[in-house]
Amino acid sequence: MKKGTTLFLKITVILIGIPVLALCIFLVPELGNIAAKLLPEFAFIKYLVFLVFYASAIPFYFALYQAFKLLHYIDKNKAFSQISVEALKKIKFCAITISTLNVLVLPLFYLFAEKDDAPGVIFVGLVVPFASVVIAVFAAVLQRLLQEAIDIKSENDLTV
Template identity: 35%
Template sequence: MMKKISIVFLQAVIVLIGIVALVILIWTPLTEGRATNLDAFSIYSDPFIWYVYVASITFFIILYKAFKLLSYIGQHRVCSSSSIKILKSIKYCAIVLSILIAMAGVYIKLFHNLEDDPAGFLAICALSVFVSIVIAATANVFEMVVQHVIAMKAENEPAN
């Protein structure tokens, strides 16, 4: 019972993170420095904003896969090939996300308005890349553990 409550709680946290991220993606362009005097069409036609939206797809895939993995844990199916596929997907999405965030940071560093200070944005990029790499490494470790458990189960099952 307690395990089920914990899983539901973690799934709710994942949904909440997704909602907050979506609100930030919609709200931030409206309040960003160069967009304060622009209309909504001009703001959302900016190629960099579109890049951020496309890059964020990998973030939402990670959240979806984590939600799905938690449901497998709740169903006692964590030691399955489906879980390994989910963990691989999370790992690869986190790697892609870290690359996309680093590319956004490089773009802003090279092409920012000279009147703007990109230090805050670059710090957020660096932190986000670090978090993405930690997520990829964690998913990789869990993937290896699950593969090891599956291999141990296969060795210990009696041959028919």
């Protein structure tokens, strides 16, 4: 792969992280305040919103870092190596963690939907967990294919 292509992908990975950082800085505190106003009988709800969304941001940025490392391995012609498989494995576990954390917050979306009488809010709450599961499955498939390619390559190296 040409350096220009991986450079573009590296810039894209960085640009993906910027909106999430902005959401963490500006939107999450607002969501916490809205949750506290909508559900005053649950005093802890504001901190639960903070905990879940900020805890989801940690594996998200770790996965972005692993993707950045994977692109670096491609630049160094180490794409078909065990370290690339490990990076994909870490991305898969990060996506599973994000999905799990966001599934835990789905009851909160249900309470919002009941309070505002808007059932579509529940579907909005399902977007991130389903997207994370899709990423986890995609990373698992790539991990397995890459591992099989490495095994075939090492087998061929032994027979020659």
